[in-house]
Amino acid sequence: MxxxxxxxxxxxxxxxxxxxxxxxxxxxxxxxxxxxxxxxxxxxxxxxxxxxxxxxxxxxxxxxxxxxxxxxxxxxxxxxxxxxxxxxxxxxxxxxxxxxxxxxxxxxxxxxxxxxxxxxxxxxxxxxxxxxxxxxxxxxxxxxxxxxxxxxxxxxxxxxxxxxxxxxxxxxxxxxxxxxxxxxxxxxxxxxxxxxxxxxxxxxxxxxxxxxxxxxxxxxxxxxxxxxxxxGWPDRLFVYGTLQPGASAWRLLEPLADGPGTPHHLPGRLYDTGLGYPALRPGDGPGVPGRVVGLREPATALRVLDEYEGEDYRRVRVTLAGGLVAWTYVWTAEVSGMTELVSGWVV
Missing domain, CATH: 3.10.490.10 (Gamma-glutamyl cyclotransferase-like)
Structure with a gap:
């Protein structure tokens, strides 16, 4: 067929x-x-x-x-x-x-x-x-x-x-x-x-x-x-906002991570929620800069991070440049009226 x-x-x-x-x-x-x-x-x-x-x-x-x-x-x-x-x-x-x-x-x-x-x-x-x-x-x-x-x-x-x-x-x-x-x-x-x-x-x-x-x-x-x-799969997380090394929530992720990770881009768009953290919409767009961080014990780490991200975000698997698959958190509500961040979230 x-x-x-x-x-x-x-x-x-x-x-x-x-x-x-x-x-x-x-x-x-x-x-x-x-x-x-x-x-x-x-x-x-x-x-x-x-x-x-x-x-x-x-x-x-x-x-x-x-x-x-x-x-x-x-x-x-x-x-x-x-x-x-x-x-x-x-x-x-x-x-x-x-x-x-x-x-x-x-x-x-x-x-x-x-x-x-x-x-x-x-x-x-x-x-x-x-x-x-x-x-x-x-x-x-x-x-x-x-x-x-x-x-x-x-x-x-x-x-x-x-x-x-x-x-x-x-x-x-x-x-x-x-x-x-x-x-x-x-x-x-x-x-x-x-x-x-x-x-x-x-x-x-x-x-x-x-x-x-x-x-x-x-x-x-x-x-x-x-x-x-x-x-348990994959054992890595794409971070682009407050969980990045040096940002306000890195102290939460650092003990769960296998180092600070490496720079990566995710296809999609990033918006400023006006609440002190960004909103990610993967898919078509100029691309979102961030880092891929390895997780020592993915299931344990993700339970902690799910609680931190709350109901405003949903955890999904995404494909980065080169085919690498990682977890990330995407914004679940509307982004209309938000300002698009063309250079990523400034740590």
Missing amino acids: SSSFSSFSDSDFPADPYPGARPDGSYAHHDGRGILLRPHAGSWLAGDTDLDDWLAERGAATLAQRVPLLVYGSNQCPSKITWLRETLRLPGPAVVLRARCADLAAVWASGLRKRDGARPATLASAPGVVETHAVWLATREQVRVLDVCEGRGTRYGLAKVGSGTITLDDGSIVDGALSYVGLTGIRMPLLRNGAMVRCADVDQAAALALRGTIGQHGLSASFLDGEPDPD
Whole structure:
């Protein structure tokens, strides 16, 4: 299906043969239907609606309340997502963002799936290889369902992957993405003549006939013991006002920060609220100067900073120049009547 289509049904993307068909683009999926997403002004649009608003209309978690999970097999397929809903009670809309994966590959695993006898994919390090897969922005509840589906702890482990480079359609680089990584022999790569077999090179029918030995995935992977915390990614914050080094609230951030950070620009506009602090609107605009500060313990730090920022601001993830993703706080009220600060906030 061409990306010119804005919406689709599961029948457009069947699940068989494994790993199933997938849209040519990023999409959100709910109740057997999907809608293609496109990046716009620092966010994503579902049709003409901001994706966070689209999710809120369905009573679902916002993007900031989700974790990035690289999927490389059937979990990219809309029909499989419906199977997860019907069989394992996957809750809420799924957000599936197309990703360019460099130095990573989906390869055929050594064992077969018990429920249907298909040979599944597994993730492996593949220097020099570029493939297209997807990143789910998944809620905690959705991860619990995927844990069951993937056999977390017995077949796959949920890990933070340090290998390769994962880039979304909007240019965001998803460093430290989670993924299900082979944990035992049946989900380790199958080696034919000593080499892994990419799913892109051999279809399911031919994969079933493969014979070989069990290899290793070669990934740099840090396995998680418990549930992933959405506040844990990314581990950095873009500051542009009172939280900057030398400004009035730096004393609050400094003990939580890994140093004073580095200068960066965020696409968008900055306004003077007249209250002693600025208002940020990311997206189109001349750009907002600030600093990116690393957080020692992101979840702990962000709870403190959320209380400081209060209801006037909302914490979101933004993409800076070069694809770096950071948290920042955006102004939630109107900016009409405020003076635009073309040179940034003076500390």
